[in-house]
Amino acid sequence: MTVWEITNQWANDVASLTHADDIEFDPEQSVQFWKQFEGFGSLLQWKSAPRLTTVENEGRRKRRPRADVSPFTSPGLVLNAKVHGALGAFLSEFGQLLEVDVDGQIEYYYNVTKVLECLDRGNSKIEAYYVEQPAFHEHLIPASPTVFVEPQLAGRIFVNEAAKAVLEKGIAESGITGMSFRLVTSK
Numbered sequence: 001m002t003v004w005e006i007t008n009q010w011a012n013d014v015a016s017l018t019h020a021d022d023i024e025f026d027p028e029q030s031v032q033f034w035k036q037f038e039g040f041g042s043l044l045q046w047k048s049a050p051r052l053t054t055v056e057n058e059g060r061r062k063r064r065p066r067a068d069v070s071p072f073t074s075p076g077l078v079l080n081a082k083v084h085g086a087l088g089a090f091l092s093e094f095g096q097l098l099e100v101d102v103d104g105q106i107e108y109y110y111n112v113t114k115v116l117e118c119l120d121r122g123n124s125k126i127e128a129y130y131v132e133q134p135a136f137h138e139h140l141i142p143a144s145p146t147v148f149v150e151p152q153l154a155g156r157i158f159v160n161e162a163a164k165a166v167l168e169k170g171i172a173e174s175g176i177t178g179m180s181f182r183l184v185t186s187k
Contacts, residue, residue: 001138002161004181006147008071014178015064016071017078017102020051038075039096041115041149049099049106052078067178070102075155077110077179084108086174090166094147112157116140116148135185158184 008014019033036050054066070078078100079087084107088097094114100107123135131153145163149156159167164181171179 001136001141001143001185002164003134003136003141003184004159004161004164005184006077006157006159007180007182008067008069008178009180010067010178011071013064014067014071015054016073017052018055018073020053020101020103034073037109037111039111039113040075040154041113041151043113044096044098044111046098049101050109051101052107053103068176069178070107071178072109075149075157076112077157078102079108079110080105081107082174083176083179086176087167087170090145090170091147112147112149114146114148115151116146117151119150119152121152133184 019030021033033050036044036046052072054063066080068080068083070080072078076095079091079097080102084097088108091097091110095110095112097108097110100109118136118140119131120135120137121131124131125133134150134153136150141160143160143162145166146160147163148158150158159181167179168181170176
């Protein structure tokens with residue numbers, strides 16, 4: 001079974017997102033802000049849409065462009081309205097699309113809630129407790145399109161070959177930028 005990790009091959013070339021409020025000098029407030037995005041496979045509930053902003057390009061003459069799927073330091077993805085319209089129905093089968101406020105515009109935080117405990121530690125490449133190259137127990141990966149998280153691999157989102165095909169089709173048809181795939185394991 002082939003498994004892919006959702007990545008953003010343009011992460012260094014496009015603008016990323018961060019918190020919109022001035023919280024970096026208050027460690028407790030900063031921790032609380034980022035904690036609200038940590039679903040790790042469970043449902044999230046927010047009273048109001050978290051406020052995010054584009055990271056400024058200090059020292060750069062030209063602002064980096066935004067991608068449709070934004071780099072974000074959290075276990076999920078931030079999707080704009082274009083991605084929500086093109087892929088939202090499919091992605092919501094495996095998680096939540098929660099509203100976030102990005103510079104005054106409604107976008108969506110994708111929190112994957114489909115959890116597959118399928119890591120094959122014996123065949124994974126592990127360096128100092130970090131799983132650099134995961135291997136999965138093939139019999140635990142469904143053949144039907146599946147987007148999932150593995151609880152031992154926090155902050156990483158995986159898809160099987162069938163889900164990758166669905167996503168790539170939607171990406172190509174809609175001209176979506178910011179979502180790519182890295183081969184994790186193949187049999």
